[in-house]
Amino acid sequence: xxxxxxxxxxxxxxxRCDPRVVEAMLPYFTTHFGNAASRTHVFGRIAEEAVDKxxxxxxxxxxxxxxxxxxxxxxxTESDNLAIKGAAHMYRERxxxxxxxxxxxxxxxxxxxxxxxxGFRVTFLPVGADxxxxxxxxxxxxxxxxxxxxxxxxxxxxxxxxxxQQIGKLCKDRGVLFFCDAAQAIGKVPIDVEAMHIxxxxxxxxxxxxxxxxxALWVRRKSPRVRLEPLFHGGGHERGLRSGTLAVALIVxxxxxxxxxxxxxxxxxxxxxxxxxxLWDGLRNNLTHVHLNGDWSARAPGNLNVSFAYVEGxxxxxxxNDIAVSSGSACTSASLEPxxxxxxxxxxxxLAHTSIRFGIGRFNTEQEIDYTIARVTEVVTRLxxxxxxxxxxxxxxxxxxxxxxxx
Ligand SMILES: *Cc1c(COP(=O)(O)O)cnc(C)c1O
Numbered sequence: 001x002x003x004x005x006x007x008x009x010x011x012x013x014x015x016r017c018d019p020r021v022v023e024a025m026l027p028y029f030t031t032h033f034g035n036a037a038s039r040t041h042v043f044g045r046i047a048e049e050a051v052d053k054x055x056x057x058x059x060x061x062x063x064x065x066x067x068x069x070x071x072x073x074x075x076x077t078e079s080d081n082l083a084i085k086g087a088a089h090m091y092r093e094r095x096x097x098x099x100x101x102x103x104x105x106x107x108x109x110x111x112x113x114x115x116x117x118x119g120f121r122v123t124f125l126p127v128g129a130d131x132x133x134x135x136x137x138x139x140x141x142x143x144x145x146x147x148x149x150x151x152x153x154x155x156x157x158x159x160x161x162x163x164x165q166q167i168g169k170l171c172k173d174r175g176v177l178f179f180c181d182a183a184q185a186i187g188k189v190p191i192d193v194e195a196m197h198i199x200x201x202x203x204x205x206x207x208x209x210x211x212x213x214x215x216a217l218w219v220r221r222k223s224p225r226v227r228l229e230p231l232f233h234g235g236g237h238e239r240g241l242r243s244g245t246l247a248v249a250l251i252v253x254x255x256x257x258x259x260x261x262x263x264x265x266x267x268x269x270x271x272x273x274x275x276x277x278x279l280w281d282g283l284r285n286n287l288t289h290v291h292l293n294g295d296w297s298a299r300a301p302g303n304l305n306v307s308f309a310y311v312e313g314x315x316x317x318x319x320x321n322d323i324a325v326s327s328g329s330a331c332t333s334a335s336l337e338p339x340x341x342x343x344x345x346x347x348x349x350x351l352a353h354t355s356i357r358f359g360i361g362r363f364n365t366e367q368e369i370d371y372t373i374a375r376v377t378e379v380v381t382r383l384x385x386x387x388x389x390x391x392x393x394x395x396x397x398x399x400x401x402x403x404x405x406x407x
Contacts, residue, residue, distance in 0.1 A: 006322050021260070063191065070218055079181075102340070133163070135167070155341065158341060182202060230242060278369050303357070307354050307356075322375070
């Protein structure tokens with residue numbers, strides 16, 4: 001049977017809603033449309049019960065012991081901002097120093113930049129060529145003024161999984177709060193806020209087969225009890241941490257997505273991992289000069305980020321336009337700079353521009369992977385055949401020794 005195109009391999013950008021999630025959500029638009037804060041009548045109480053059930057599903061998916069600690073938000077961007085700005089403002093008397101990593105999501109980086117403008121000091125830790133945080137550097141960066149360390153679970157570009165448990169232990173020993181952006185992690189790699197000593201954890205439905213526009217921040221309630229200054233003021237919803245009428249239908253969907261993510265993680269991660277291995281083996285069997293970006297083993301199962309040397313990034317993407325992927329190249333992003341994540345790994349600009357992020361997910365099939373291997377092979381081969389650089393490489397010329405401007 002022919003593969004249906006376009007093929008979706010951009011599951012780090014967003015995921016398709018699981019039909020089971022949509023089914024769970026639909027009655028809450030029409031039949032059960034109540035406001036979860038309307039405790040005086042049955043419409044409100046039905047909505048509130050549905051939200052409470054979702055909270056429990058969300059808590060279970062991250063190893064939390066109670067569901068009182070889940071603050072519902074509009075997504076991971078809001079959760080990141082609430083965690084970082086909320087903690088910085090609440091603990092300002094204790095210290096003015098924050099630590100994060102230069103490969104974090106923009107929501108985390110820019111929240112820190114905003115705090116710098118208010119007078120906070122921020123250390124942006126570098127990463128190794130493997131994309132991982134160096135624990136010794138993290139320990140050395142901590143001072144008695146440090147109030148918060150923010151490190152993501154799974155990187156959204158290169159898929160590397162940071163050593164959360166060790167980072168959490170380090171923070172706990174030093175009495176520093178640990179915030180983790182786990183938007184790319186839930187349902188992909190095991191997350192346990194207790195075992196990993198996490199104090200604040202952000203996640204979002206649309207990266208885990210739920211709808212866009214709903215997310216959560218888990219906030220530790222004991223040892224230590226974490227307090228935050230809210231971003232929004234109003235009706236005092238979510239224990240005063242996030243005012244605004246709850247998006248009941250989206251929250252029900254988020255809960256259902258979390259339950260599926262937790263239940264299906266073992267089976268799904270090994271299935272997705274096998275697809276990733278098939279893609280990597282296929283590309284490397286057919287092509288030379290294919291570079292992996294980021295560590296191979298500490299990587300979420302669905303991620304493969306590779307650079308194809310001696311092709312032009314834009315032509316490559318145009319050539320495979322029946323496959324939805326994203327790239328570290330300028331032509332797909334708003335800025336002209338190559339990906340700051342690849343730069344932080346020390347990937348040179350040429351290779352960053354020809355990088356492709358394959359994001360494999362729940363709904364991808366072997367046939368789609370095989371089609372992708374064939375298409376990428378065909379396009380990369382064609383582009384290289386047209387390239388004078390490639391011809392020189394084939395003739396054994398070391399391009400680094402070529403004097404391009406001289407005679
Ligand atoms: C997608 C993503 C976000 C932003 O989440 P939204 O729900 O779209 O606001 C934040 N952090 C990471 C790591 C992400 O992948």
